[in-house]
Every structure is written in C-alpha cells, then in structure tokens.
Amino acid sequence: MKEIVVSGIRPTGHLHLGNYFGAVQNFGLMQDEYDCFFFIADWHSLTTHPRPENIQGNAHTILAEYLACGIDPDKAVIYIQSDVPEITELYLYLNMLAQLGELERVASFKDKVRLHPDNVNVGLLTYPTLMAADVLIHKATKVPVGKDQEQNMEMIRRYARHFNHLYNVDLFPEPESFHPEGPMRKVPGLNGSGKMGKSEGNAIYLSDDEKTIRKKVMKAVTDAGPTIPNSPKPEPIANLFALMELVSDPSTLDYFDNLYKCCEIRYGDMKKQLTDDINRFCTPIRERIHHILADIPYLKGVAKRGAEHARQSAIGTLNEVRQTIGFPCR
Numbered sequence: 650m651k652e653i654v655v656s657g658i659r660p661t662g663h664l665h666l667g668n669y670f671g672a673v674q675n676f677g678l679m680q681d682e683y684d685c686f687f688f689i690a691d692w693h694s695l696t697t698h699p700r701p702e703n704i705q706g707n708a709h710t711i712l713a714e715y716l717a718c719g720i721d722p723d724k725a726v727i728y729i730q731s732d733v734p735e736i737t738e739l740y741l742y743l744n745m746l747a748q749l750g751e752l753e754r755v756a757s758f759k760d761k762v763r764l765h766p767d768n769v770n771v772g773l774l775t776y777p778t779l780m781a782a783d784v785l786i787h788k789a790t791k792v793p794v795g796k797d798q799e800q801n802m803e804m805i806r807r808y809a810r811h812f813n814h815l816y817n818v819d820l821f822p823e824p825e826s827f828h829p830e831g832p833m834r835k836v837p838g839l840n841g842s843g844k845m846g847k848s849e850g851n852a853i854y855l856s857d858d859e860k861t862i863r864k865k866v867m868k869a870v871t872d873a874g875p876t877i878p879n880s881p882k883p884e885p886i887a888n889l890f891a892l893m894e895l896v897s898d899p900s901t902l903d904y905f906d907n908l909y910k911c912c913e914i915r916y917g918d919m920k921k922q923l924t925d926d927i928n929r930f931c932t933p934i935r936e937r938i939h940h941i942l943a944d945i946p947y948l949k950g951v952a953k954r955g956a957e958h959a960r961q962s963a964i965g966t967l968n969e970v971r972q973t974i975g976f977p978c979r
C-alpha cells in the first residue's frame with residue numbers, strides 16, 4: 650500500500666515563489682508516488698481572517714494556482730477543507746484530548762497573541778487540533794511541511810498516540826514531517842534578510858505580472874558592491890544569488906558569481922537578468938492560472954470531485970473513531 654500524504658494551505662493570499670520552491674514544486678512528484686491529499690484550509694484561515702470578503706473565491710484562486718503548478722486532480726485528491734464536514738467531528742473528539750496548557754504554549758499561538766491581542770479566539774488556540782484532524786482523518790503518515798510547523802506536527806503525533814492509548818486501539822499512525830529530497834528549499838525575500846513570505850511583504854507571487862515582477866526585483870536591497878576580491882557575500886547579495894540559483898541557468902549564475910569575485914559585478918545587470926529569468930519561469934504558470942480561473946465551472950467540478958474522494962476517506966476513518974468511542978457507525 651502507498652503511504653498517505655496530507656498537505657494544506659490557508660487561502661489568505663496567493664502562492665508565491667517561496668511556497669513553490671518550498672513545497673508545491675514537489676507535489677507534482679509526490680502525487681506519482683503516494684496517495685496524496687492536498688487541500689485548502691479555509692476553516693483555518695478564519696482563525697486570523699474572521700470576515701473574509703470572498704472565502705469561496707479565495708479558495709478557487711489557490712485551487713487554480715495549485716493546478717497551474719502541476720497538481721493533477723486525476724492523481725491527487727485536491728479539495729477544500731470546508732467541503733469535508735467529517736473533519737469537524739474529528740476536531741471535536743481531538744479537542745477532548747487536547748490540553749489547554751499545552752495549546753497555550755504553542756509558539757505560533759503566543760506570537761499571534763502578541764501581535765493581535767484584540768483577537769485571541771479559541772479557534773486560534775485550537776489551530777493545532779484542527780490541523781491534527783486534517784491529517785489524522787486520512788491516517789496520513791507523511792506531511793510535507795517546513796520547520797515552522799514542527800511544533801504542530803509533534804502535537805499531531807501526541808494526539809494520535811493519546812487516542813490509541815486511551816481507547817487501546819491502533820487506529821492512527823503517527824505522521825512524520827516530510828522533506829522530499831533533503832530539506833525543503835528556503836527561498837529568501839528581496840528585502841535583504843529573511844525568507845520570502847506573504848506576511849513579510851517581500852514575496853513574488855506566481856500571479857504577479859511581468860511589470861510587477863520587474864519592479865519588485867529592481868527594488869531588491871543591494872549594497873555598494875565588493876571591493877576586495879573573493880569576499881563573502883553579505884545577506885542581501887547572497888539572497889539575490891539564491892533566487893538566481895532557483896530560476897536561472899547554472900551558467901548565468903556562474904557568470905555573475907565570477908563578476909562578484911573579481912569585484913566587477915553590476916547589480917543593475919544582475920537584477921535585469923534575474924527579472925528576465927523569474928519572468929521566464931513565472932509566465933507559463935501565470936498563463937495557466939488565468940486560463941484555469943476563467944473556467945469557474947471546471948474549478949467547481951474539480952473541488953466537487955476532490956471533496957467526494959476526501960469524504961470517502963474521511964467517513965471511513967470517522968466511522969472507526971465513532972465505533973471506538975462507542976457511537977454507532979454512520
């Protein structure tokens with residue numbers, strides 16, 4: 650039997666290059682090897698965005714972007730979380746296992762409390778149990794997530810163990826974080842330091858048009874340039890090179906690397922090249938996104954089919970859970 654992979658993304662923005670190289674790029678390969686469930690975590694998005702303007706539209710946008718990146722609805726199950734009500738019932742059972750003190754100690758919860766003391770809702774507190782329900786509902790063994798999700802992953806494993814132990818069953822496997830072919834690529838932002846992220850405001854989105862991409866790259870932070878041959882690259886410069894490594898030809902990267910080493914680099918030229926290469930990379934994806942988004946009935950069909958498959962899997966697990974606790978099967 651194939652291993653089961655589950656991955657979710659909150660529909661609070663567009664996919665950016667960080668999402669792509671960090672995770673989504675691998676989904677195309679994973680769907681050939683594993684039983685994959687890729688979903689849009691629209692319930693999770695309510696924890697921070699309680700009044701979305703168009704939650705269905707946001708989900709469709711990410712769905713189109715996923716499809717444009719090569720997720721194939723004939724190979725993977727791709728669905729919208731809120732289309733699978735079984736997840737909420739499992740969430741309820743897991744909340745009976747979850748300990749308040751432990752949830753309060755989750756680093757991302759504490760960050761959110763610090764940043765938004767006016768909206769410390771219980772949904773935010775129980776974010777990890779909802780995430781656990783997402784993963785355990787399909788009995789996933791692998792979850793492709795970055796380092797920032799490690800604490801959530803530990804809690805998911807703990808809930809799985811706790812449930813199995815409490816009811817003396819072997820129902821849930823303990824899922825592991827999954828980094829296909831080494832650690833996932835950390836993609837830097839363009840503002841000098843840190844990784845690319847929507848909340849960091851330094852992202853290049855797959856849906857950005859050429860002009861927007863040009864503007865963002867040309868604005869990237871640089872410095873006056875090296876004056877000593879073979880000097881190490883300060884972070885903003887290293888970041889430009891890291892982006893180039895992702896989208897450009899190795900020979901292009903070499904070319905600018907050599908110019909840097911002999912202190913002859915002109916960042917304007919490098920940025921122009923990087924702009925062209927990012928555009929070359931993004932344009933076909935962007936065109937596919939627009940093409941798919943223009944066909945809402947198709948998107949709705951994909952979501953419907955995905956939900957049916959996801960529910961099949963979810964109902965199977967939930968019936969076992971209900972039976973284990975003592976409820977009748979449904």
Ligand code: TRP
Pocket residue numbers: 655656657658659690693779780783784792793794798
């Ligand atoms: N917490 C994840 C994030 O912020 C999103 C997510 C929700 C998720 N449920 C999941 C990821 C289940 C993997 C599996 O990126």
